Amino acid sequence: MRTSTRARRPAVAGVLLCIGSALACLSNAPPRSTPASPTCAADIVPGVRWVRASPLREREKLDRWCAGVGGPARIEATRAAENFTGSFALVSWNTHVGSGDVDALAADLRSGRLTGRPVTHFVLLLQEAYRAGADVPSTRGLRAAWAGAQRPARAAGTREDIVRVAQRLGLHLIYVPSMRNGAPGATDEDRGNAILSTVPLTDVKAIELPLESQRRVAIEATVTATPADGHTVPVRLVCTHFTNMVLHHIFVLSESGRLRQARALAEVLPKDGPLVIAGDFNAWFGYRDAAYKELAKIARPAAAEDRRATFGPLRLDHALFRLPPGSQASLKRAGHRYGSDHYPLVATIELR
16 A cells, blocks of 8 residues: 555654754754844845845844844955856755865866766855854954854865855955854854856845744845847846755744744745856755755746755755746756765856
């Protein structure tokens, strides 16, 4: 007799609970905090529009989290401004708080190792990017909330923050921190989402999502393509990272939190026009996860998609597309993790 999906879910949940317990010590340690700060510094950063998709009742707690991070970072590459032609590569990847080797990934894109042909233009949508230095508040008396410090190490313990990576690679960057990586005075780090691109990023928005166990901020930005017919096509890109738990360490019951965040994100995104939504959805139920299904209402899977797991046995990471008629996207999982604990997703997008 075939077992129904509903009947299987408790068994699946039991397996995931075991996995979740093992992972509880990783990058989502329960937050610790001092009294709330009344303002969020990110509201006034030039070049970034602030969108609060969270309910009013959560603002005080979110401001406390925001008080522990620096403002968004933005870099305009020194190369001459240009648009994509009809095709470009897009990568979505959780870099595991700086342990992922972005340089090696970019080199494999440019050489064609990841796509089958050399890539001139690409966009990287990165989750768990981190930044360190004077731009991050470090006063011990800071009135803020923060997450436990996570410093996973790749070879020889080397990590490099995302601003320095973008500067060295000569890429355009927008980085928006979600949470502090360690207590004020103990570290000078924050972590969040980043978009790196070979072409300019315009109309940037930081979208503060509803609060679950930790603060999450998605990034929306536009790149412009010029297909063979000469018409410019603005493509909205969204980099997001949803919660993987509710309360403190309740992993398998976190689907409702992800769904709440996905709905809030969908409500503030453009209702028409080319759009790509990608990131670490923390989709414990893969393609059946409620957050994935919610966003699949406004964007679609790639025409050709590699559905292998991206984190252990789980497909946590996803990319969805809304492209002009005649355009298409293919999506595959990279064969290497490049030092992270997640495999990158690599999309080739053809605009027509």
